[in-house]
Amino acid sequence: MHASFTRLLEASGGKLTQEELARRIGEQAQTITNWKRRGVSKSGALKGAAAFGVSANWILQGGQPYEHMDVTQVKGWDSSTPVDDDEVEIPFYKDVLISCGNGSFSEVVGNETRKLRLSKSTLRKYGVSEFNAYALTAFGDSMSPIINSGATVYVDVGRTNITDGKIYAISHGGLFKFKFLYRMPKGGVRIVSANKEEYPEESLTAEQIMDQEFCVVAYAFNVQNPLP
Known part of the structure; x- marks a missing residue:
């Protein structure tokens, strides 16, 4: 599992299925599957940041999830x-x-x-x-x-x-x-x-x-x- 996808799941609370995560941020289930293998896209990080109140940079790269928030x-x-x-x-x-x-x-x-x-x-x-x-x-x-x-x-x-x-x-x-x-x-x-x-x-x-x-x-x- 790609590290950025792991952080996105963590931001969501870690209890959502991939289908629930897709609905929450307005993406297709297949896109979520792709992120799991390849990593979250920048547009996906932007949506995840808006949905879960964390930094998009943190989703993509790690570091501090709540400092210098981009969204x-x-x-x-x-x-x-x-x-x-x-x-x-x-x-x-x-x-x-x-x-x-x-x-x-x-x-x-x-x-x-x-x-x-x-x-x-x-x-x-x-x-x-x-x-x-x-x-x-x-x-x-x-x-x-x-x-x-x-x-x-x-x-x-x-x-x-x-x-x-x-x-x-x-x-x-x-x-x-x-x-x-x-x-x-x-x-x-x-x-x-x-x-x-x-x-x-x-x-x-x-x-x-x-x-x-x-x-x-x-x-x-x-x-x-x-x-x-």
Whole structure:
């Protein structure tokens, strides 16, 4: 059993079955089996950290499980903060760039977590739990004009089941990207860019999904594009 998987089990309390663990962090059971042999992926560590209140770095590398935590669950602003009652504070990974192009490696863990305000009414509108909401920065032009380079994208890490034609943050071979996703027969997936002329779509079979370490990290439910 890989050491990172052992730490993930420890973080969960050590009593969950692999199926229960998969449901708890929104992953497929087969993905959990792969982690047991190969180690937990960075996106998986991010989800595990959010679910169990430990450091994603600790899941991946060991050390201190509760110091310098990389993921902070969303919580309401405390009473001393002058914000509206309808607002909550969500983690903002401003320096974690999610590719909207061909992709480049983004170190999801080990970055400073900043905060953004988001209204509870917005979360209710999109059916997002405040404990699953995060903000990420996009770059590249493959999803333009829907998501432009430098946009702040709000995501729901609790929603990873694919709905055809929706935009998701994905991890594909260690690269993190925003893409349209479509389900294919026998467990396959189509990965589609908005800028189709420059970025042709990709199709993965169920076997390729496993071999290429593809997984859905989060559902993108809102975006704030920068001004030109």
